[in-house]
Amino acid sequence: MKFGTSGLRGLSVDLKGRASALYATAFGKYLLRTGKAQAGDVVLLGRDFRDSSPEISSNCAGALTALGFRVFDCGNVPTPALALYGLESGAACLMITGSHIPADRNGIKFYRPDGEIDKSDEAAITALAAEIEASGEAVAEAPADTAEREAVCRQLFFERNASLLPAGALSGLKIGVYQHSTVARDLLVDVLAHYGAEIVALGRSESFIPVDTEAVSDETIALMKRWATDHKFDAIVSTDGDGDRPLVADETGTPLRGDLLGLVAAGFLGAGTVVTPVTSNSGIEAAGSFAVTRTRVGSPFVISGMEGAVAAGRDHVMGFEANGGLLTATPFDINGKTVRALPTRDCFIPMLAILSLAAIRREPLSAIAASYRLPFAAADRLENFPVETSAALMEHLRASDENLSAFLQPIGKVAAKSDIDGLRVTLGDGRIIHFRPSGNAPEMRCYVEAESEAAALHLLDAGLNRIRGWANAR
Structure with missing residues (x-):
């Protein structure tokens, strides 16, 4: 098992065994030792649609229950929805997902009650897991009783996204939603239809399909181009497996780059400071009126950069990755409402930002993308x-x-x-x-x-x- 740019990853066959219970135990002990949680506190669990995710989730629930936590099962929900619910309720979270990687692999994303873990947390959890292994300590893997909270989690996230644009903001747009096996597939339809868009659901799959929004496969592009031709869409949207990275294709079915979506979202939010990895387009600095900070790749580094900006007294601080996932470190006033900070990757704001821009300008997405004149x-x-x-x-x-x-x-x-x-x-x-x-x-x-x-x-x-x-x- 290894922590990477975002979360723990490994082979599904390994995580279905002792490893998931081991790392859930290490995370739970870390929360208790650092005072970030107490016995009896709630921990939220979510998961993607991989075949291995229910068993891994069950292992984690058993391990956390054995430590004295109450586990609430949020089911198949987007990672940002789970993270938002955790922030609103002051609960730690575990999201069982391998994001965009193939189904023979899976992972776990960890959240403290105050947000996504950082690199120092990862090191401490890794050390605790090694300590447990070295001691020969047993870890509970048996399934545990959990309280179901999927509807609550989904509704909270829907309400957040249903307030970002004026009523009818997407009226007149015909949008295809490539549903495949993303946990965001139904929420995407609900949110876009809420704003008046004509929605056509496409490609729903009951088996897991890995979709990488940063390196869209030739097969996925061919699908979207065919759909764009057949249906005369204004846009096609989708996400990766756990719904934290956006995929937006223009009227021809050609995917737009994630860092362009982040740039458009920065304008939509009125950002003052943008934090983004070195892999994002080199033209971003010249394309906006905000300050830009570059980091290493991975949400923990973007979050650290945002925290540094907030500590320096900056306001309207956000970040995005080259995959399009957007993070906010401060509240933003959007559509007459204050929207709380969500410092973890989210795919909905970038999508809504560029779709609303297309509706306002009455221009095709290809023309909007070209207008930014990025390399x-x-x-x-x-x-x-x-x-x-x-x-x-x-x-x-x-x-x-x-x-x-x-x-x-x-x-x-x-x-x-x-x-x-x-x-x-x-x-x-x-x-x-x-x-x-x-x-x-x-x-x-x-x-x-x-x-x-x-x-x-x-x-x-x-x-x-x-x-x-x-x-x-x-």
Whole structure:
């Protein structure tokens, strides 16, 4: 088991066993030892639609009940809905999800009563799990009685999102909702229909389909393009498996980048400070009137950056990741109402922000996206790429400037580099290529920027081919 950019991840077969109970026990003991919770307090549980999630959830419930907690089962709900319910009720949360990764893997996201855990919490929970293992202490894995709270959790999240826009704000828009196996699929329909949009539900699946909103698969794009042609949609929307990353495609079925959605959301909210990882588009600084802070990839780093901005006295602080997930660190006044901070990834505000902009401007999403004049960017990943190989490649590239220059010689000359998170290289002609192993999956990611879409895609292919070639030559 390993903590990555967001939560604990591992093979589903392992998490269905002792591991999930072990880490739930470690988390519960951490809450008790630090005084963040007391015996008898409520802990909320949610989960995605993976086949392994109910059993893992049951293991966690048994472990937490054995420690004296009361467990409320919120069922299949989006991660931001669970997090909001936890903040409103002052309860810790566990979300059983592997997000966008394949179904043979799963994970757990942990929330203190005051919000998402940070890197120091992760280290402490990992240490406690090791301590329990070393001592040979038994951990409870048996199912426990839980109180059902799914309807309450869903309603609270619906009410938050149903107040963000004026009544009828999306009237006249025809929107396809790609439901697949995301836990947000029904809430998406309810919220968008609430604002007057014509909704067509598409592609609902009872088996789990991994959808990565940051590297949308060719199969998913082909589906959306066909639907856009057949139905004459103004937009198609979806999310990843646990509903914290948005996917928005324009009227042609072409996905919009997540960092563009974050940028549009910043304008919608009237942000004063935006915190975003180094992988987000390099044009963001020039595209808005807000201050920008760059971080490493992962919601804990974005949250830390937002907390630093708040501590420095800044207001209207938000963040977003390149996958489009939006976080808020301060309350925002939206549509005449004060909306509380939700410092965990949320997919609904970015979607509503760009859809309402399309309705106000009466322009297609493709034209709205083009109006921001961001550098063309693309990203993809090599799946089932061994973690050891990723680590070896990064060690090789960091070992010397000569190694890096030789690796990139067929692509371009190195002009500058950044090592905030992975290696981000600016080439002599201004193009950018960024190599970064995934923090919680056997994947190697590549991000690029160039002067045109064709040039960006060519650079992306070249970068992925260099990675493959190096790995095959080992």
